[in-house]
Amino acid sequence: MxxxxxxxxxxxxxxxxxxxxxxxxxxxxxxxxxxxxxxxxxxxxxxxxxxxxxxxxxxxxxxxxxxxxxxxxxxxxxxxxxxxxxxxxxxxxxxxxxxxxxxxxxxxxxxxxxxxxxxxxMRKMSSVKLSDDGKTATIGGGTMSKTVTDELWAAGKQTVTGTCECVSYMGPMLGGGHGWLQGHHGLVADQVESMNVVLADGQLKTLDRDSALMWAMKGAGHNFGVVTSVKVKIYDIQHHNWASETLVFSGDKVEAVYQAANDHLVRNGSQPTDVANWSYWMNQPSEDPNNPVIVFYILQEGVTAVDSAYSKPFHDIGPSSVTPAAGTYKDLAAWTQVSNDSPPCQKDGFAHPRFPIYLQSYNPAAQKEAFDLYASSAGPSSPFNTSIFMFEGYSTEGVRKVDSSSAAFAFRDDNILCSPLVSFKPPDDPTLISKAENLGQQLRNILLKGTGRDELHAYVNYAYGTETPEQLYGSEDWRQSKLQELKNQYDPNSEFSFFCPITRNPADECSS
The missing domain is CATH 3.30.465.10 (Uridine Diphospho-n-acetylenolpyruvylglucosamine Reductase; domain 3)
Known part of the structure; x- marks a missing residue:
């Protein structure tokens, strides 16, 4: 491995x-x-x-x-x-x-x-410069997502960025990049007009949309170079207002919650562009000191309160608490606990492996099976008690509008990004590490079985690292061949090989 x-x-x-x-x-x-x-x-x-x-x-x-x-x-x-x-x-x-x-x-x-x-x-190379016509911005290679959001917002503009404030702009983009605005505009990578990249041989190249390597940079970019700047499409802010509801449910309601999500939000991939759903399974002692709970978020653009057409089906299930909030786009990260001040943004000395999987819809029975395993293995008394299970449900309309063959990112037909995040203090005893990996893989495999398909689709930016190139970059022969041809051309000595490489030594490769 x-x-x-x-x-x-x-x-x-x-x-x-x-x-x-x-x-x-x-x-x-x-x-x-x-x-x-x-x-x-x-x-x-x-x-x-x-x-x-x-x-x-x-x-x-x-x-x-x-x-x-x-x-x-x-x-x-x-x-x-x-x-x-x-x-x-x-x-x-x-x-x-x-x-x-x-x-x-x-x-x-x-x-x-x-x-x-x-x-x-890259931390000193942080910048956001708007073009004179206000249609694009050039972003420096070390710029953080929050900086991009804040600088553009001050100018009455926005673009698709990663949702978490403490991640870079470039990191998510190189793996495709999901964000709140993708229902309107597509992935983070879909916004790219051109980029400056230092290649493995030290050459600085400017890639445009017609460059052969640009295809690979949009989804497998970690394997090809160092991006020093990128020019991206930006948009006028259409709606300053956003609203949210945070609903907390006990674990016995897991099937009902995710069936409602399927019926009223995901809608077989037709989730409205102005709505997102997120949820966590987590230990929250203020809600239940003995058992994990489901924390479910409904987020809506252009309103001061979430439309009851989206929220009522969840109210009818019987949440233990409901917390509404109103604000702007800039509040979304705090509402969903991924702001700079939130626990997931802290470097706390823990290990945080993730085990991502894409779904087209929730399988309520598989959700229940996974929740039961999570509750028994990562409850309040477990060494994994700070672990969470993340479910990110963005609108996919803008993502699907982009030709799937136009970029290395391969999973445009999937609707939900899921990932158990197994957190623990790294021990001297390797058995705990083994237990963490086994738990993450088991949770992911339950959801994979629930999809009814044999093939795992995994988001490379969340990858654990034992996934195969096919699972991270798409299993089509033409995709793998094209990636390998570009790798041989631009990085034949595999200088860029430490983050989910597209080529593995067969003796070391391990399927999830």
Missing amino acids: RQSMLQAIVALATWVSGVTATAHGDTTQPDMMDVKQALGEKLSSNAEVILPSSKGFDNATGRWSLLEPPQVNIVAIPAIEDDVVQIVKFARDRNIPFLTYDGTHGASVTLGDMQHGLALS
Whole structure:
């Protein structure tokens, strides 16, 4: 499933001669200082190179999930586009593995394959610049989703971004990218007009909609380059008002809740463009100190209160509480607990593996079976008691309007994104890690069986890391062939191989 020991040894051997990983606070070896100086001489005055003994190293390398994180020996922080070019060339010339750092919320265990490498932190390359005609914006490679939302909102504009405020703009986009406005405009990746990308050989290329590589960047982009900026379509704000209802249900109502979601919201893929549904299974002691509950959100655009046509069927089921709210688009992240201040945005020293699966509709019986397993395995007294099960139900009208063959993102016909997120404090005892993986896989497999199809469709940005390329990027032969041809052309040495690679060593590959 993972890289072989031989590969790890080779990766270490190709690191600068005499350089080994050191614990934070250890004396930095002279070779590391040489590397820092040699790289620093190639960069602009505002760029930074940070070693493990330096102030700020931990902050620059810290990740949201600590399950098999990459091992970093040195951090390079570019300030301008040419810095990225120089960093990639330097790493390539010295056989140093490298990984781009944006929001650091990717949790795939494949990230752990980067051993003794370089973190290319994009945090200084944050910008949002509107075009003179107000139809596009150019977004810097290190810009966070909330920054994009806030900057555009101040100008009376918006575009599709990831829903979570603390993730980068680029990370979700490279894997397709789901968002609140996708029912109107499509995925995050569907907004892209052009992008500047530093390729594996260090060349800076501008890709437009007719570029062959642009196809791959929209859904499998983590495998091909470092995006330094992207020009995207933006739109006038049509509705400032949004409303929500947060309904909490006990677990015995799980089948009724998701049947109502099918009937009144999902509607076989015809969910209205102005409505989204989200839900979590979670432990919420204020509602029930002994058992997990279902927290269900109905979100509606252009109103000050959710239309009763959507909310009444859920009221009739008998929630234990109902909390209405009114505000703007900028309130959605806080309402759904994915704002910068929310628990999911905190780097809390926990492991947070996810096990994503797309559905076309909810299977109420499978939902009940999965909830029962979740409740028995991740209840309040469990070591996994901070785990949640996420269900994201956006309108898909705008997504389906885009030709499925026009981008590497493969799952436009699916309507619901689900993912158990199994949170726990990483232990010395590996058996807990094994139990976490088994739980996540079991929960996902229950839903997969409920779909009636053999093939798993999984969102790459949430990937656990044992999914096959077919499960992440589509099983059609032409898709896999096209991805591989582009990989061979633009990254034949697999410099970009640490986040859900499109090519696996068959001996290491493991089906979910």
